[in-house]
Amino acid sequence: MSTTLTSKGQVTIPKQIRDALNLAPGCTVDFAVNRDGDVVIHKVGACSSRQPDRFDVARGKADVKWRTDDLMALLRGEG
Incomplete structure (x- = not known):
């Protein structure tokens, strides 16, 4: 499994590795x-x-509870 290094020196940890280590946003x-x-x-x-x-x-x-047509008409100033 490979990933690409950005110009800032950052990489994305592949999902399989994140799952194996139980990593989530905010983990150190x-x-x-x-x-x-x-x-x-x-x-x-x-x-x-x-x-x-x-x-x-x-x-x-x-x-x-807006109907899409009613909301779009309101946003467009049509009524």
Whole structure:
């Protein structure tokens, strides 16, 4: 499994590795190089809780039942 290094020195940890280490956003990881020159990644402790995404918090909260046509007409100033 391979990934590409960005110009900022960043890489995406492949999903299979994230799943195997139970990594989620907010987790701290440690990188090391072993005697053979292989890079080893370790999960450091428990993942910190991060602020919920503002859109996740708002999702499903609307109590106004708009029909798409009515909403589009309102947004276009057609009535």
